[in-house]
Amino acid sequence: xxxxxxxxxxxxxxxxxxxxxxxxxxxxxxxxxxxxxxxxxxxxxxxxxxxxxxxxxxxxxxxxxxxxxxxxxxxxxxxxxxxxxxxxxxxxxxxxxxxxxxxxxxxxxxxxxxxxxxxxxxxxxxxxxxxxxxxxxxxxxxxxxxxxxxxxxxxxxxxxxxxxxxxxxxxxxxxxxxxxxxxxxxxxxxxxxxxxxxxxxxxxxxxxxxxxxxxxxxxxxxxxxxxxxxxxxxxxxxxxxxxxxxxxxxxxxxxxxxxxxxxxxxxxxxxxxxxxxxxxxxxxxxxxxxxxxxxxxxxxxxxxxxxxxxxxxxxxxxxxxxxxxxxxxxxxxxxxxxxxxxxxxxxxxxxxxxxxxxxxxxxxxxxxxxxxxxxxxxxxxxxxxxxxxxxxxxxxxxxxxxxxxxxxxxxxxxxxxxxxxxxxxxxxxxxxxxxxxxxxxxx
Amino acid sequence: xxxxxxxxxxxxxxxxxxxxxxxxxxxxxxxxxxxxxxxxxxxxxxxxxxxxxxxxxxxxxxxxxxxxxxxxxxxxxxxxxxxxxxxxxxxxxxxxxxxxxxxxxxxxxxxxxxxxxxxxxxxxxxxxxxxxxxxxxxxxxxxxxxxxxxxxxxxxxxxxxxxxxxxxxxxxxxxxxxxxxxxxxxxxxxxxxxxxxxxxxxxxxxxxxxxxxxxxxxxxxxxxxxxxxxxxxxxxxxxxxxxxxxxxxxxxxxxxxxxxxxxxxxxxxxxxxxxxxxxxxxxxxxxxxxxxxxxxxxxxxxxxxxxxxxxxxxxxxxxxxxxxxxxxxxxxxxxxxxxxxxxxxxxxxxx
Numbered sequence: 001x002x003x004x005x006x007x008x009x010x011x012x013x014x015x016x017x018x019x020x021x022x023x024x025x026x027x028x029x030x031x032x033x034x035x036x037x038x039x040x041x042x043x044x045x046x047x048x049x050x051x052x053x054x055x056x057x058x059x060x061x062x063x064x065x066x067x068x069x070x071x072x073x074x075x076x077x078x079x080x081x082x083x084x085x086x087x088x089x090x091x092x093x094x095x096x097x098x099x100x101x102x103x104x105x106x107x108x109x110x111x112x113x114x115x116x117x118x119x120x121x122x123x124x125x126x127x128x129x130x131x132x133x134x135x136x137x138x139x140x141x142x143x144x145x146x147x148x149x150x151x152x153x154x155x156x157x158x159x160x161x162x163x164x165x166x167x168x169x170x171x172x173x174x175x176x177x178x179x180x181x182x183x184x185x186x187x188x189x190x191x192x193x194x195x196x197x198x199x200x201x202x203x204x205x206x207x208x209x210x211x212x213x214x215x216x217x218x219x220x221x222x223x224x225x226x227x228x229x230x231x232x233x234x235x236x237x238x239x240x241x242x243x244x245x246x247x248x249x250x251x252x253x254x255x256x257x258x259x260x261x262x263x264x265x266x267x268x269x270x271x272x273x274x275x276x277x278x279x280x281x282x283x284x285x286x287x288x289x290x291x292x293x294x295x296x297x298x299x300x301x302x303x304x305x306x307x308x309x310x311x312x313x314x315x316x317x318x319x320x321x322x323x324x325x326x327x328x329x330x331x332x333x334x335x336x337x338x339x340x341x342x343x344x345x346x347x348x349x350x351x352x353x354x355x356x357x358x359x360x361x362x363x364x365x366x367x368x369x370x371x372x373x374x375x376x377x378x379x380x381x382x383x384x385x386x387x388x389x390x391x392x393x394x395x396x397x398x399x400x401x402x403x404x405x406x407x408x409x410x411x412x413x414x415x416x417x418x419x420x421x422x423x424x425x426x427x428x429x430x431x432x433x434x435x436x437x438x439x440x441x442x443x
Numbered sequence: 444x445x446x447x448x449x450x451x452x453x454x455x456x457x458x459x460x461x462x463x464x465x466x467x468x469x470x471x472x473x474x475x476x477x478x479x480x481x482x483x484x485x486x487x488x489x490x491x492x493x494x495x496x497x498x499x500x501x502x503x504x505x506x507x508x509x510x511x512x513x514x515x516x517x518x519x520x521x522x523x524x525x526x527x528x529x530x531x532x533x534x535x536x537x538x539x540x541x542x543x544x545x546x547x548x549x550x551x552x553x554x555x556x557x558x559x560x561x562x563x564x565x566x567x568x569x570x571x572x573x574x575x576x577x578x579x580x581x582x583x584x585x586x587x588x589x590x591x592x593x594x595x596x597x598x599x600x601x602x603x604x605x606x607x608x609x610x611x612x613x614x615x616x617x618x619x620x621x622x623x624x625x626x627x628x629x630x631x632x633x634x635x636x637x638x639x640x641x642x643x644x645x646x647x648x649x650x651x652x653x654x655x656x657x658x659x660x661x662x663x664x665x666x667x668x669x670x671x672x673x674x675x676x677x678x679x680x681x682x683x684x685x686x687x688x689x690x691x692x693x694x695x696x697x698x699x700x701x702x703x704x705x706x707x708x709x710x711x712x713x714x715x716x717x718x719x720x721x722x723x724x725x726x727x728x729x730x731x732x733x734x735x736x737x738x739x740x741x742x743x744x745x746x747x748x749x750x751x752x753x754x755x756x757x758x759x760x761x762x763x764x765x766x767x768x769x770x771x772x773x774x775x776x777x778x779x780x781x782x783x784x785x786x787x788x789x790x791x792x793x794x
Binding site: 180185315323379 | 521522523583586587590592593594595596597598600601602603604605606607608609611612615616717721725728732762764765767768771772774775778779782
């Protein structure tokens with residue numbers, strides 16, 4: 001859906017049509033907006049206007065692209081864009097990003113539910129909580145987002161701090177270690193294991209408050225209400241807005257002084273520091289900003305499933321996020337967002353539903369979701385082998401990733417005679433898609 | 444001008460001094476807490492203490508075998524081979540299949556046929572894991588030797604995922620525990636402290652393997668070539684060493700050790716699952732770092748130490764549910780304060 005619409009918008013047509021007058025840097029935001037509006041309108045009509053959508057089409061859409069799936073994909077987009085700041089911008093391999101998902105989620109769980117039943121604090125929260133006089137801390141969702149972002153930024157800096165002096169592979173391991181420790185702390189964080197309760201242990205925090213926002217009543221008229229489990233349409237609006245905010249922030253950051261410092265560090269740490277880039281502060285800022293996006297995504301996810309469940313925060317989430325960043329093109333925000341959408345859709349709907357379809361068509365009995373690991377691993381390996389810069393690369397990233405590190409080129413044991421063709425092939429990409437479409441998509 | 448430079452230098456120096464002092468104090472504090480904990484646990488319940496220690500050492504032997512695979516590969520091409528733990532997992536699956544399906548051993552317990560099956564399976568597992576490891580190196584890592592560091596690292600993570608996927612498809616997502624063991628059950632009992640026969644078998648298999656490894660690396664011509672390649676690949680190539688073949692051989696060696704560890708894990712612990720390798724692999728990597736990565740003796744020492752620490756933690760410390768956090772905390776502290784590991788400085792040579 002997204003892919004086709006984007007393709008319609010992106011290539012400049014030879015006539016001076018309306019589309020060609022859109023500035024290149026506005027294409028992606030407009031495409032996002034257009035797709036979001038189309039989806040929103042479709043589902044509005046689908047849900048609230050009787051008989052407007054043909055039943056077959058309704059079935060098809062609810063099977064292959066349901067609102068729940070899209071909302072989930074939006075959460076993944078926020079997180080992947082956050083990880084992109086750390087991995088894509090600053091070049092710091094983070095294998096424990098799931099920690100921020102967990103921290104963001106639990107922050108939402110703490111201040112948006114009856115978890116702290118000893119107290120009773122409410123702040124512009126859902127009608128249900130106010131009228132029923134529920135115990136616990138109940139904050140407004142938007143405030144929760146800010147708090148989650150701040151808490152995650154704090155932890156991001158805390159996690160980033162010890163890794164500053166490390167080399168890239170050790171750094172990956174330390175982040176991986178934190179990505180294992182933090183979810184385990186949440187998993188074990190009940191009275192029996194810790195002596196005091198921080199997370200309800202394996203039960204998780206359930207339920208998390210609903211968002212009070214503009215929703216639709218039974219006739220489709222907008223009203224302010226608590227968004228229940230079936231109000232996916234308003235939640236879709238909120239999540240798209242949040243994803244857009246995260247994307248906007250990371251795009252603006254990239255243009256600024258901080259973003260340029262990140263890119264400099266990614267490309268050559270030593271040279272960057274010689275040019276006066278403060279390494280420590282810049283790296284910590286990357287961790288912090290990445291974690292902010294992670295916190296927003298985590299809090300959004302907590303309201304998406306209306307609970308915080310510790311079983312979810314596993315290592316494979318970190319790797320899936322990394323695959324999204326790599327697939328889309330490290331450093332290119334729109335590529336990463338698209339990669340995240342496609343992969344999370346694939347993971348959530350494409351693989352199981354497509355597998356069912358395959359099994360029923362060919363009468364086989366293959367457990368397709370079991371191949372998820374295999375497919376995500378293959379994505380990482382094949383991308384690294386054949387298209388290291390991702391499908392929608394940034395010109396700059398491509399150069400960096402194609403270029404061997406000259407200081408280490410000789411010592412890493414490659415066949416030296418192979419060096420010439422690849423170095424010559426640097427500017428023109430022999431591996432680019434048909435028609436060099438990568439160039440067009442570049443933002 | 445000069446004055447300001449001087450102040451900057453002194454400030455930097457004092458900062459470094461301060462950092463050193465903090466590191467020393469933190470290190471001594473951690474050691475003191477650990478010592479206190481150990482002694483109190485020992486005094487409190489010596490039998491339980493020694494039993495946990497022995498259980499830990501038993502795991503530690505296997506960690507040492509896996510850690511050697513990490514350290515060999517890191518020593519020679521400076522790559523953290525994330526897929527190594529999952530290779531070990533495939534080894535456990537292969538071992539279980541070989542013992543149970545190929546040899547049809549259904550009744551646990553030792554007999555002559557069981558021993559024959561065990562040693563054939565040992566060779567089979569070692570060959571299996573070695574060939575997989577060599578294939579991975581050939582297909583993926585070899586092409587990325589000149590790439591920026593991020594690329595092979597991500598490839599290794601992807602490979603780890605692929606192997607997990609193979610394990611998942613091969614064996615399903617449940618714990619496999621109905622595979623029989625051919626090793627003798629039972630234990631020596633020293634006043635409550637139990638030493639299982641199985642563990643003695645593990646030692647009896649592992650020790651010759653380690654000696655053989657050490658002999659290959661230090662005494663043979665191939666070993667010399669490995670060391671030369673680790674030091675300087677270009678110089679090694681100029682000396683007529685086939686670098687690619689030596690790197691493949693290193694991967695084969697590491698894979699074979701992982702295969703042996705896989706068989707022994709399957710035979711002693713008895714359960715396996717597709718995600719086993721990831722967790723154990725990280726623990727083993729921590730061992731390699733603890734010993735000083737690239738250092739063979741260090742890997743064995745680190746494996747035994749980490750096994751001991753983990754065993755003590757599980758038995759008399761925080762408990763099994765904190766096992767991973769405990770090991771990773773050690774890993775992070777090590778990485779931050781002493782990335783060279785215990786033996787990293789002591790021996791200059793790698794591999």
